[in-house]
Amino acid sequence: xxxxxxxxxKNGRVATANGIQTNIAVGINRNRIVFIxxxxxxxxxxxxxxxxxxxxxxxxxLIDSHTHGGAGYDFLTVADDEIDQLLEWYxxxxxxAVLATLSAGLKDGYLEACQVLTRLVKKGSPGARLLGIHIxxxxxxxxxxxxxxxDEENPVKITDVDEYLGYFDDAVRIMTLAPxxxxxxxxxxxxxxRNVICSVGHSDATYEEIIRAVMHGLNRSTHTFNxxxxxxxxxxxxxxxxxxxxxxxxxxxxxxxxVHPGAVKALLKAKGLDKMILIxxxxxxxxxxxxxxxxxxxxxxxxxxxxxxxxxxNLAGSVLTLxxxxxxxxxxxxxxxxxxxxxxxxxxxxxxxxxxxxxxxEGSVADIIVxxxxxxxxxxxxxxxxxxxx
Numbered sequence: 001x002x003x004x005x006x007x008x009x010k011n012g013r014v015a016t017a018n019g020i021q022t023n024i025a026v027g028i029n030r031n032r033i034v035f036i037x038x039x040x041x042x043x044x045x046x047x048x049x050x051x052x053x054x055x056x057x058x059x060x061x062l063i064d065s066h067t068h069g070g071a072g073y074d075f076l077t078v079a080d081d082e083i084d085q086l087l088e089w090y091x092x093x094x095x096x097a098v099l100a101t102l103s104a105g106l107k108d109g110y111l112e113a114c115q116v117l118t119r120l121v122k123k124g125s126p127g128a129r130l131l132g133i134h135i136x137x138x139x140x141x142x143x144x145x146x147x148x149x150x151d152e153e154n155p156v157k158i159t160d161v162d163e164y165l166g167y168f169d170d171a172v173r174i175m176t177l178a179p180x181x182x183x184x185x186x187x188x189x190x191x192x193x194r195n196v197i198c199s200v201g202h203s204d205a206t207y208e209e210i211i212r213a214v215m216h217g218l219n220r221s222t223h224t225f226n227x228x229x230x231x232x233x234x235x236x237x238x239x240x241x242x243x244x245x246x247x248x249x250x251x252x253x254x255x256x257x258x259v260h261p262g263a264v265k266a267l268l269k270a271k272g273l274d275k276m277i278l279i280x281x282x283x284x285x286x287x288x289x290x291x292x293x294x295x296x297x298x299x300x301x302x303x304x305x306x307x308x309x310x311x312x313x314n315l316a317g318s319v320l321t322l323x324x325x326x327x328x329x330x331x332x333x334x335x336x337x338x339x340x341x342x343x344x345x346x347x348x349x350x351x352x353x354x355x356x357x358x359x360x361x362e363g364s365v366a367d368i369i370v371x372x373x374x375x376x377x378x379x380x381x382x383x384x385x386x387x388x389x390x
Contacts, residue, residue, distance in 0.1 A: 006030060007384060008046070009368065010039050012053030014360060015338035017273070026058055028366040031383040036360055051386070053370050056378055059341050060358050061096025061367035062322045063348040065174065066134055066222065066251055066279035068101050068295075070286035070321070075100040075117070076109045076296040083120055087127030089287065091388040093321040094377040096367035097357070099134040099173055101281075109296050110135075110164070118171075127387060129367075131352065132171040135164060136222070139187060140202035141178040161187060165194060172196050173352060176222040178203035179213035192217035197352070199251075200238055202227045210241035214248065220351065223281055224250040224267065225259045226315065243270035249351040251279045252343075254328045255320040257307045261332040268333065277351055278325045278344040283308055283317035323375040337373065 010025040014036075025042050027035030035042055044050055069075050071089040073082055090098055100117055102110050120130055139161075165172050174197040179188060188198045200210060201222025206229065210218070221228075221242045229237030242248050250271055252264055258281075268276055280286070285293040285303045293301045293308075301308050301316045310316045322344055329340035349358030356364040370379035380388035 006034070006047055007049045007051065007366075007381070007386070008042065008044065009051045009053055009058055009370065009379075009381070010042070010044070012056060012058035012370065014058055015336070015341060017336070017338045017342065019336075019338070022055075024058060026360065026368060028368075028381070028384045031366050033360065033362055033364050033366050033368075036362060049386075051370070051379060053378075056370050056372055057337070058360070059369050059371065060345040060360055060364075061369050061380065061382065062094045062326070062344045063097045063131075063352075063358055064090070064095050064280055064282075064322045064344075065099045065131075065277065065348050065352060066101050066136075067098055067282045067322075068103070068317060069284040070282045070319075072284055072288060074284040074296055076102050076113045078113070078116060080116055080119065083116060084126055087125045087130070088388070090128035091380045091382065092377060092390075094323040094369040094371060094375070094380060095128050095321075096369070096380060096382045097129045097131050099131050099352075101134040101136055103136055103296065127382075129382060131354075132173040134174040134176070135172055136176040137202065138164070139175070139177040139181055139184070141181065141204045161190060165191075165196065174199050174220065176201040178205060179218060180205040180209050185213065185216055188213055188216045188218055200228065200242075203238060204229050205238055207236040207238070207241045210238055211245070214241070214245050219247045219249065221248050221250045223253050223258065223279065225263060226253065239267075243267060246275070249275050249277050249347070251277050253281045253318055253320065254278055254325045254332065255306070255318050256328065256332065258315060258318065265333055273339055273342065274347060274350070276343055277347050278322065278329060280320040280322050280325060281318050282320055286319040286321060288319075323371070323377055327375040 006029040008027050012024050014021045014024045023039045025039045073086040078086055102113055175191055176199045191198050197220055198218040199220035199222045224242055231237055231239040242250050290303050295301055306319055308316045308319055326340045326344050329335050329343055330337055345358035366384040368381040371377050378390050
């Protein structure tokens with residue numbers, strides 16, 4: 001092997017779908033993985049910087065494609081001088097890339113947030129990389145709005161969609177929507193033409209309406225089971241359509257409160273391992289313990305025993321972290337660690353059309369975490385740079 005000017009992570013284990021490999025080293029040059037294999041095949045002298053994993057696991061960095069914030073910050077209101085702290089917090093939990101998820105029902109706040117996030121993308125971050133925006137709303141069902149803001153007096157028109165897309169240099173990756181709304185299929189057609197992923201959520205659509213929407217390009221389900229029409233034997237609803245449509249990637253908030261683990265197992269059985277995605281749907285209260293918090297739009301959230309609710313008792317996002325979600329996939333779904341990790345890495349990258357992300361292989365982007373069996377994070381490497389060390 002030619003001499004490298006980079007970083008070597010050695011003496012680690014790698015959890016795959018087929019089992020655990022030991023004595024593994026990962027070599028990085030600039031921002032790419034240039035070697036992965038047995039320790040005996042690589043020399044320390046070829047790398048100026050070395051991390052000894054000490055037998056811990058080396059895995060791809062986690063990707064959170066649905067998160068509103070954490071550590072006291074919400075992407076909708078975070079300031080220029082605060083966002084680095086937020087993205088560093090993600091990195092401390094093993095998250096190397098995020099889609100900033102915005103409640104677009106709060107239009108003024110959404111536009112201000114886009115300005116902050118646009119500046120961040122241009123200058124980069126010392127923490128997790130920002131992949132773009134996941135817009136949750138404003139084209140959702142009033143009946144299934146859940147904790148999302150919904151302006152009944154000034155409903156958003158389909159013709160306004162380009163206004164929402166244009167404020168972030170066209171970096172909107174996902175829009176959560178209700179296909180059954182007036183001109184909903186027309187909205188999907190337009191979004192697909194703009195390379196925006198259409199995800200069904202906060203929707204009361206019928207099974208048939210989802211099948212039609214899939215034919216027009218819808219291929220994702222937002223926090224599956226929650227705030228959507230359910231599976232009934234005479235009316236399969238959105239959940240039934242998600243189960244049978246191979247095109248759909250299904251998000252899951254696996255905290256033990258949003259969805260019963262048995263229901264998630266049934267979904268996993270129907271979808272297969274490749275089409276399920278772990279998300280957090282985390283809010284700014286994540287990482288702060290129990291208490292009362294105010295989300296943008298003057299939404300009062302009460303966190304008790306790691307569950308976030310409105311005063312009405314309805315769930316209101318989560319305080320889950322993605323490394324904990326992976327651990328829950330092991331304990332709640334009885335998955336081996338390698339399979340659980342896939343739900344938060346490679347599957348997410350595939351759902352977003354990201355090549356060379358979410359996988360440990362030569363040529364892939366060097367977003368890497370070092371962690372134990374309980375998903376406690378020891379090191380986080382983003383773009384070949386060590387950005388977090390416990």
